[in-house]
Amino acid sequence: MSTDIRSQLTDLYLSVKVRKSEEINDINEDIIDKERENMKKLPLTDIINYIKNSIDTLIELKAIEKYEQKLEKDEENKNYINQEDPNDLNGLKLYEGMLIAAEKNIRSHIRVSFYYNKFMI
Numbered sequence: 001m002s003t004d005i006r007s008q009l010t011d012l013y014l015s016v017k018v019r020k021s022e023e024i025n026d027i028n029e030d031i032i033d034k035e036r037e038n039m040k041k042l043p044l045t046d047i048i049n050y051i052k053n054s055i056d057t058l059i060e061l062k063a064i065e066k067y068e069q070k071l072e073k074d075e076e077n078k079n080y081i082n083q084e085d086p087n088d089l090n091g092l093k094l095y096e097g098m099l100i101a102a103e104k105n106i107r108s109h110i111r112v113s114f115y116y117n118k119f120m121i
Contacts, residue, residue, distance in 0.1 A: 009047045010039040016054045018061075018109075053108050060102045067098060 014035060019027070039047060 006040065006044060006047070009044065009051065010036055013039065013047055013051045013054065016051060016058065018054050018057045053105065056105050057109060060098070060105055063098060064102065067095065 014032060042050075
């Protein structure tokens, strides 16, 4: 049963793993199989943390994308004031909060990547 859970968590992680554009273009079944084999050496808690970090990163990327779309729309409408907080000109407080959260996730991702590279490769 544990191997079934490990297999399912590994597949979930490989599905949500954030990859660079170059990696996506070069991905093939051999690379996925190698990653799957490397994941077998990890404790389940680490795999779950990898999944969590990947999902957090994807959510942050989506939030940044939506914010950039809002800025573009505001620029088109010449509406530079954030309607949610009239004291927040150009949405700077909102953007700063998003950057702090993204920075936290990046640090976490770096720790996970370091651990992965140190012990898995």
